[in-house]
Amino acid sequence: MADTPIRIGILGCADIARKVSRAIALSPNTTIHAIGSRSIEKAKRYASDNNYPSTAKIYGSYEQVLDDPDVDAVYVPLPTSLHVEWVLLAAQKKKHVLLEKPVALNTSEFDQIIEACESNGVQFMDGTMWMHHPRTEKMREFLDDSNRFGQLKS
Numbered sequence: 679m680a681d682t683p684i685r686i687g688i689l690g691c692a693d694i695a696r697k698v699s700r701a702i703a704l705s706p707n708t709t710i711h712a713i714g715s716r717s718i719e720k721a722k723r724y725a726s727d728n729n730y731p732s733t734a735k736i737y738g739s740y741e742q743v744l745d746d747p748d749v750d751a752v753y754v755p756l757p758t759s760l761h762v763e764w765v766l767l768a769a770q771k772k773k774h775v776l777l778e779k780p781v782a783l784n785t786s787e788f789d790q791i792i793e794a795c796e797s798n799g800v801q802f803m804d805g806t807m808w809m810h811h812p813r814t815e816k817m818r819e820f821l822d823d824s825n826r827f828g829q830l831k832s
Contacts, residue, residue, distance in 0.1 A: 685711035
């Protein structure tokens with residue numbers, strides 16, 4: 679685990695970001711450092727409605743989040759049609775990327791995203807990556823132990 683928390687910036691106020699924000703808040707090695715929206719009013723309201731820490735910076739643009747030197751990584755829950763534009767900018771600014779699914783509109787866009795992250799030395803993760811990690815299978819095996827947990831429904 680990191681000695682200092684990974685500072686996450688969130689680009690946009692999508693509903694799905696509410697769930698991811700809660701996960702970030704519960705994680706011992708991450709913190710919500712910034713939220714950006716196309717309007718400062720919307721970003722302020724979103725941060726308040728979702729109990730963002732008082733230390734979280736609130737910006738009226740996505741660019742301001744990317745320009746914040748203290749943001750280590752960005753979560754991008756924007757519409758798929760905007761993924762290439764914002765991931766390329768994030769990668770150029772050396773921000774690691776967690777991108778909501780679907781990653782791209784087509785394979786050409788996906789290739790651009792991967793190339794930008796690789797060439798800028800930043801980590802790329804997508805919103806379904808956890809499902810394919812070997813740890814997920816181990817968790818499933820553990821949770822399927824009915825003697826330990828009974829019959830799980832969801």
